[in-house]
Amino acid sequence: MIKVTKLTKDYGARRAIDNLSFHAERGEVIGFLGPNGAGKTTTLRILSGYMPPTFGKAEIGGFDVVDQSLEVRKIVGYLPETVPLYPDMTVFEFLKYKADLHHIPNAEDRVDEVLEMVDMLDRSEGYIAALSKGMRQRVGLGQALLHKPEVLILDEPTIGLDPAQIIEVRNLIKRIGKERTIMLSTHILSEAQQVCDRVLIINKGHIVAEDTPERLQSRLAGSQRVELRIRKNSEEAMPLIKKVRGVTNVTVTTDDLLEFEMGANQDVRPNVARAIVQGGFDLLEMKQNTLSLEDIFLELTRDETTPPSLKDRADQP
Amino acid sequence: MRNIWTIAKRELHLLFIGPIAYITMIVFLLTLGIFFYIELSYAIQTQQYIPTMGTSFQLIAFPLLFLAIPAITMRSIAEEKRTGTLEFLLTAPVRDWELITGKWLGGFLFFLITLAVTLVYPLVLSLIIKPGIDLGAILAGYIGLILLASAMTAIGIAMSSLFNNQIASLFATLGVIIVFWIISSPAQYMEGIGGDILRNLSLTTHLYDTFLAGILDLKDMLYYISFTVFALFIGKTAVEIRRWG
Numbered sequence: 273m274i275k276v277t278k279l280t281k282d283y284g285a286r287r288a289i290d291n292l293s294f295h296a297e298r299g300e301v302i303g304f305l306g307p308n309g310a311g312k313t314t315t316l317r318i319l320s321g322y323m324p325p326t327f328g329k330a331e332i333g334g335f336d337v338v339d340q341s342l343e344v345r346k347i348v349g350y351l352p353e354t355v356p357l358y359p360d361m362t363v364f365e366f367l368k369y370k371a372d373l374h375h376i377p378n379a380e381d382r383v384d385e386v387l388e389m390v391d392m393l394d395r396s397e398g399y400i401a402a403l404s405k406g407m408r409q410r411v412g413l414g415q416a417l418l419h420k421p422e423v424l425i426l427d428e429p430t431i432g433l434d435p436a437q438i439i440e441v442r443n444l445i446k447r448i449g450k451e452r453t454i455m456l457s458t459h460i461l462s463e464a465q466q467v468c469d470r471v472l473i474i475n476k477g478h479i480v481a482e483d484t485p486e487r488l489q490s491r492l493a494g495s496q497r498v499e500l501r502i503r504k505n506s507e508e509a510m511p512l513i514k515k516v517r518g519v520t521n522v523t524v525t526t527d528d529l530l531e532f533e534m535g536a537n538q539d540v541r542p543n544v545a546r547a548i549v550q551g552g553f554d555l556l557e558m559k560q561n562t563l564s565l566e567d568i569f570l571e572l573t574r575d576e577t578t579p580p581s582l583k584d585r586a587d588q589p
Numbered sequence: 590m591r592n593i594w595t596i597a598k599r600e601l602h603l604l605f606i607g608p609i610a611y612i613t614m615i616v617f618l619l620t621l622g623i624f625f626y627i628e629l630s631y632a633i634q635t636q637q638y639i640p641t642m643g644t645s646f647q648l649i650a651f652p653l654l655f656l657a658i659p660a661i662t663m664r665s666i667a668e669e670k671r672t673g674t675l676e677f678l679l680t681a682p683v684r685d686w687e688l689i690t691g692k693w694l695g696g697f698l699f700f701l702i703t704l705a706v707t708l709v710y711p712l713v714l715s716l717i718i719k720p721g722i723d724l725g726a727i728l729a730g731y732i733g734l735i736l737l738a739s740a741m742t743a744i745g746i747a748m749s750s751l752f753n754n755q756i757a758s759l760f761a762t763l764g765v766i767i768v769f770w771i772i773s774s775p776a777q778y779m780e781g782i783g784g785d786i787l788r789n790l791s792l793t794t795h796l797y798d799t800f801l802a803g804i805l806d807l808k809d810m811l812y813y814i815s816f817t818v819f820a821l822f823i824g825k826t827a828v829e830i831r832r833w834g
Contacts, residue, residue, distance in 0.1 A: 320680045321680060322679055322680050342682050342684065345680055345681060345682040350680045352677070352680075354673055356672060356673040356674040356677040357674070357677075358674060360603065360606060360607070369599055370681060372595040373592055373595055373596075373678075373682065374681065375591060415677075
């Protein structure tokens with residue numbers, strides 16, 4: 273349904289996204305995960321037909337987003353990051369306007385249907401200027417659903433909603449996602465975990481990981497971090513710990529704190545403890561930290577992948 | 590085509606839900622009313638003069654439309670850009686030229702309504718003058734003003750699509766209109782083809798010498814229509830460039 277190949281977008285000298293490739297099948301809910309400024313909105317804007325990529329190609333439903341932009345816009349429902357609404361219109365007028373632009377037959381009935389879907393029926397005669405942020409978000413979602421699009425592109429759909437509404441919107445996404453393709457961006461990891469079939473983690477314009485939430489999780493479980501507290505200089509104990517089989521990535525945090533990672537299947541903690549004690553150190557504390565999705569996210573998005581354009585500039589005097 | 594009408598309707602509606610439309614119409618009626626009164630009083634006093642719509646038409650062209658059109662059109666696309674609603678419109682299945690044409694049509698319809706309101710004066714005139722007024726002159730005058738409004742509205746829409754800022758759009762529109770208003774003046778001191786070109790480009794030459802003198806000329810109609818189309822084309826390109834830029 274969505275096919276993106278080597279998508280690149282430059283804003284002047286800054287490269288917002290670099291060589292992105294991914295795809296989505298019908299009925300799939302794809303989560304686009306990344307810190308602010310990672311290129312999520314840029315990618316979604318290109319997919320919505322709002323602006324073209326600098327290089328690369330994006331297809332939705334077999335239509336090219338640049339050359340067949342109009343066809344793409346007919347089958348895509350798009351909720352931008354800051355929901356653009358006309359404050360001087362009532363909710364009903366606004367949705368009717370959008371429905372007319374889509375040439376929807378029996379527009380009034382369809383508007384009412386959508387209003388019910390997003391739970392805004394009681395506010396349909398109210399002016400948009402008087403709506404709360406959450407309600408505006410729901411109107412924005414409603415306008416994206418009006419023409420029963422095959423593909424929904426939602427940029428931060430739950431932002432500004434209260435917890436009850438967040439749950440509602442997530443359920444709505446799950447329900448719609450059964451027969452339609454949804455691509456949503458978020459920086460809330462648990463949200464991606466709950467509603468998405470597949471997660472793309474993007475950082476500085478690059479995809480750094482792509483997997484199902486479950487497998488990403490098991491990948492986290494793949495390595496576990498253990499924290500050690502030792503009396504006396506921890507640095508001296510480092511070689512001892514390194515020697516233990518199954519231990520990787522030993523780091524000294526402070527004077528008396530050490531950290532190491534171990535494989536999930538092999539618990540080497542007793543071996544490490546023995547090594548330390550036999551080496552003449554006093555082991556005060558040993559604590560296992562399970563890596564959360566947050567940690568993996570931070571790990572993946574930390575730095576190692578600086579886009580080339582940025583590197584080039586850093587090299588210049 | 591349907592999208593043009595949808596956008597035009599919204600544009601027109603927007604003018605009438607705020608004070609803008611009513612203020613513009615009041616100013617039109619009031620100004621024309623004052624001069625209409627002077628015209629009639631003068632005719633009554635001298636007893637040798639038949640009042641016409643001539644002064645009124647000139648007043649509508651300048652300063653009324655001259656000032657009102659930049660003020661009405663400045664918001665049109667600039668505001669959509671500033672608030673981000675342009676993203677909403679351009680991600681709906683609306684072609685760029687449909688957007689521009691719809692915006693223009695909304696503004697143009699507004700001025701048609703405003704001009705229609707001023708019909709009250711020729712109506713009064715026709716009631717008090719025996720054996721009646723020169724209907725042909727009135728018709729020609731109104732056709733001229735309608736065409737002028739069309740071209741000037743198109744300039745306003747084009748300028749509005751170039752800026753995010755309403756005030757910038759206002760002054761750019763005013764600037765372009767002024768240039769095309771006075772462009773025939775230097776032509777008096779120019780000989781040959783240069784002077785002819787300037788005269789033919791002018792918004793005023795095509796109005797005062799023909800329509801306002803009661804003459805309908807196809808050449809002048811074509812001038813205003815091509816002016817409108819060309820200005821809208823600039824507006825369409827401006828939106829397109831932003832999209833591809």
